[in-house]
Amino acid sequence: MSELGTALYTSGIIFIVLFSMSAAVAVIIQIIHRVVGGKRQGK
Amino acid sequence: MVAFDPSQFFPALLSFFQTSLEYSLVRIGLIAVGAFMVWTGYKRITEPLIMIPMGIGLLFVNTALFFITPLPPLLAGISNPDVNPLVGANATNYVNATFETSAANSIYWLQPIYSFTFTNGLIACLVFLGIGAITDLDFLIARPFTSMILAAFAELGTVLTFPLAIAAGLNPGQAASVAMVGGADGPMVLFTSLALARDIFVPITVVAYIYLSVLYLFQGRLNELTIPEKLRATFMDSRQLPKISQQEKFLFAVIVGTVLSLLFPVASPLFAAFFLGNAIKESGVERFKKLADEVILSISTLFLGFVLGMLLTPTTVLDSRIYLILGLGITALVLSAIGGNIGGIIAYYYTKGKVNPLLGSAAVSCVPTSAKIAQLNASKLNKKNYIVLFAMGPNVAGVITTAIVCAAYLTLVPVLFH
Numbered sequence: 001m002s003e004l005g006t007a008l009y010t011s012g013i014i015f016i017v018l019f020s021m022s023a024a025v026a027v028i029i030q031i032i033h034r035v036v037g038g039k040r041q042g043k
Numbered sequence: 044m045v046a047f048d049p050s051q052f053f054p055a056l057l058s059f060f061q062t063s064l065e066y067s068l069v070r071i072g073l074i075a076v077g078a079f080m081v082w083t084g085y086k087r088i089t090e091p092l093i094m095i096p097m098g099i100g101l102l103f104v105n106t107a108l109f110f111i112t113p114l115p116p117l118l119a120g121i122s123n124p125d126v127n128p129l130v131g132a133n134a135t136n137y138v139n140a141t142f143e144t145s146a147a148n149s150i151y152w153l154q155p156i157y158s159f160t161f162t163n164g165l166i167a168c169l170v171f172l173g174i175g176a177i178t179d180l181d182f183l184i185a186r187p188f189t190s191m192i193l194a195a196f197a198e199l200g201t202v203l204t205f206p207l208a209i210a211a212g213l214n215p216g217q218a219a220s221v222a223m224v225g226g227a228d229g230p231m232v233l234f235t236s237l238a239l240a241r242d243i244f245v246p247i248t249v250v251a252y253i254y255l256s257v258l259y260l261f262q263g264r265l266n267e268l269t270i271p272e273k274l275r276a277t278f279m280d281s282r283q284l285p286k287i288s289q290q291e292k293f294l295f296a297v298i299v300g301t302v303l304s305l306l307f308p309v310a311s312p313l314f315a316a317f318f319l320g321n322a323i324k325e326s327g328v329e330r331f332k333k334l335a336d337e338v339i340l341s342i343s344t345l346f347l348g349f350v351l352g353m354l355l356t357p358t359t360v361l362d363s364r365i366y367l368i369l370g371l372g373i374t375a376l377v378l379s380a381i382g383g384n385i386g387g388i389i390a391y392y393y394t395k396g397k398v399n400p401l402l403g404s405a406a407v408s409c410v411p412t413s414a415k416i417a418q419l420n421a422s423k424l425n426k427k428n429y430i431v432l433f434a435m436g437p438n439v440a441g442v443i444t445t446a447i448v449c450a451a452y453l454t455l456v457p458v459l460f461h
Contacts, residue, residue, distance in 0.1 A: 003209055003215070003460070004206060004209055004210055006459055006460060007205055007206035007209040007210075007215070007218065008206045009459070010205065010206075010455050010456070010459055011202045011203065011205050011206055013451070013455060014202050014205075014448060014451045014452070014455070015202055017447065017451050018195050018198055018202070018444060018447055018448060018451070019192070019195050021303075021306070021444075021447050022191040022192060022194060022195040022440070022443075022444055022447070023188075023191065023192070024302075025187070025191055025299055025302075025303075025440075025443060026187040026188045026190075026191040026192070027187075028295075028298060028299055028302060029183070029184055029187035029191075029295060029299070030187055030188070032184070032291055032294050032295055032298060033184055033187070033287075033291060036288065036290055036291045036294060037285070037287070037288065037291055
């Protein structure tokens with residue numbers, strides 16, 4: 001694969017990693033919010 | 044009686060006539076740029092925290108301090124420009140060796156700061172620690188999905204500029220470093236370029252900071268051009284935001300920081316610094332908080348700007364790649380801003396008009412400038428529309444997504460382009 005081809009391939013991987021990791025971080029935040037925030041509201 | 048040559052008294056002045064015309068003109072140009080930076084920083088036209096120390100460094104290094112030739116014996120061991128660009132960038136052949144001793148006395152005073160904080164990326168981590176300690180996580184935790192996905196859209200420039208830079212002739216390390224300018228995060232650009240493009244880390248980082256300092260001059264206009272007025276006028280009620288406890292924010296810092304470090308060990312210094320700052324802020328330990336946001340952030344920002352200015356000599360500017368870096372840097376930043384706006388418009392339609400698309404523009408992670416610009420845009424249409432509280436969520440999320448992209452480049456470039 002040419003260098004430009006590898007660069008485009010790298011960009012594609014980064015896009016996938018970026019969106020999946022962003023969603024994963026959002027899920028972690030949501031869980032923390034539900035567990036800790038929910039407990040606080042329950043009190 | 045010892046003969047005295049009066050010209051020896053003003054070597055810096057004399058050197059304007061001893062070097063080539065091109066070199067002298069570039070040097071004069073850099074002195075003018077330094078003065079301009081100081082003045083615009085002083086007038087608050089650009090960001091004074093960076094522009095004043097960087098401008099002063101630029102002024103001083105180009106008026107006198109770069110006059111160094113052979114290194115004194117004690118410093119010869121660190122003369123390799125790869126290890127030590129502060130020496131390499133200043134080692135010119137235009138100098139009168141008579142002034143070697145005085146020059147050495149003057150240039151090497153910054154050597155410890157350069158050697159111990161720049162060569163290993165520590166300065167970027169210290170700035171990040173301070174940023175972590177002043178970052179408010181409320182809005183990110185209150186709207187995590189909107190914030191994180193908008194921030195991912197606002198990385199368009201950091202991802203798309205990479206192949207553009209490769210096509211323009213930069214090597215993969217340099218291309219990744221220039222692409223990071225699109226993340227609008229100075230310490231991250233410095234960290235990436237120190238790891239992947241050490242030979243041109245100075246112009247890349249300086250270009251990034253200059254663009255970030257003038258970001259608000261063009262981002263607001265870009266928002267007006269790319270987002271229709273009706274959408275920009277979307278009202279967001281800040282009373283809708285839930286209250287976030289300190290415990291939630293503390294747990295967020297510890298858990299998210301640990302998970303990201305586990306996934307991207309190569310960027311763990313950045314994650315560790317940022318989330319340590321966050322954890323300090325939310326732990327309520329006032330002594331550490333004051334240390335991080337008042338002392339560490341201030342001193343690291345000061346020396347970051349000053350040393351970068353000191354490294355910007357005619358030798359750096361005469362490198363033909365500087366124009367490429369200037370062009371690709373602004374391309375990355377504009378693409379990221381457009382990406383954020385596209386994300387904002389998608390979020391507007393997806394939520395049936397509940398999200399103001401300007402939140403997408405705030406996801407370009409320059410904290411808090413991008414969020415303030417979004418607020419200014421919204422205020423122009425409705426003075427009671429306080430979207431800045433919502434905009435801080437994607438704004439802070441942008442720091443995390445930029446660190447993820449940085450980690451991806453640091454991991455993938457050495458593996459895929461060996």
